[in-house]
């Protein structure tokens with residue numbers, strides 16, 4: 001059976017690092033198995049769903065390199081939910097309720113006050129047909145609950161958490177449909193998972209109790225449940241991420257100069273027993289992906305880790321991958337000379353400025369000026385490695401070594417005390433600029 005996974009965001013906001021991680025892991029699971037990765041837009045909440053977020057979700061997935069093999073939208077599948085619902089109704093697995101939110105809240109408070117778990121008491125199951133007719137005559141429509149089967153324990157072997165067991169009597173029958181006929185998350189998701197042939201549902205630990213209910217829904221629909229895996233949630237370094245999620249989306253990552261490969265490399269391994277490494281090779285990450293390495297403790301997301309991985313990824317990037325984003329005229333040799341000094345690709349512009357000039361020179365001592373004059377005439381671009389040829393010649397002729405040898409040259413050639421490897425940078429500067437700069441510094 002082909003592995004089919006899905007990422008099912010609600011388009012009520014931008015993706016954040018938490019859902020990006022879920023998407024990524026589902027993508028890995030599918031790609032490793034040679035299966036399919038589906039996007040499902042959970043837009044049954046017409047009021048909160050926005051088309052701009054749907055577009056943004058697709059763009060973010062594309063930017064991250066998470067290609068999808070198909071897309072479904074819940075708002076286009078309402079007739080499927082109706083059909084499934086009618087069948088559950090015929091089978092007596094859904095029932096009508098009228099309690100208001102306030103009434104339910106009060107019931108829960110009373111239960112908690114008595115030290116009881118706040119489980120729905122199924123009072124509405126006692127209503128007679130005459131009661132329903134009376135409600136209808138008052139113009140009150142029911143909302144609907146799914147009736148859990150209390151006699152069948154709920155079990156599944158979770159891909160991350162291991163064997164799971166729930167007593168259905170300890171769960172509330174979930175509301176699946178509102179009085180206005182609209183759907184809550186629970187049933188549509190199970191219907192889609194069946195009809196889309198989803199084999200693996202991988203999502204956050206916050207869905208464990210939904211899974212318990214959905215296992216019975218699959219059974220009630222006559223379908224085998226998919227495999228389930230629930231990963232520990234992502235936490236910030238100092239606790240909950242929730243307050244910062246707005247700033248942890250692809251837009252702000254991009255604006256900060258974070259490469260998609262850095263996000264992918266970090267989130268692939270965060271919270272697993274495998275070390276986080278700056279692995280830009282997507283196939284290597286796919287091959288190494290293994291739910292068995294996922295820990296039960298919350299994974300800790302730290303911006304500093306992301307910056308660190310990003311810098312290491314930038315240092316590996318090929319010219320072709322960045323060429324479009326580099327300043328006009330900056331070629332492959334320049335990229336290779338400058339790349340090791342960058343934290344983000346955009347910083348290349350500042351270093352390129354040093355190549356193209358103008359640069360500002362420090363004050364040199366008379367001695368250094370004499371030394372730099374010698375350097376200007378010793379410059380030999382016919383040598384295979386002009387920098388090593390130059391420094392070797394100057395070392396011989398002046399006896400200078402170490403800082404006294406290298407620093408005035410670097411300062412004269414770049415205006416800086418530190419920066420790219422001069423062996424790589426000198427050929428990028430070229431003979432004319434290098435000689436002119438050395439002469440100017442010696443004047």
Ligand code: GLU
Nearest residue numbers: 008009010042189203207
């Ligand atoms: N739309 C749901 C969410 O974002 C999907 C959960 C699921 O994976 O089934 O939480």
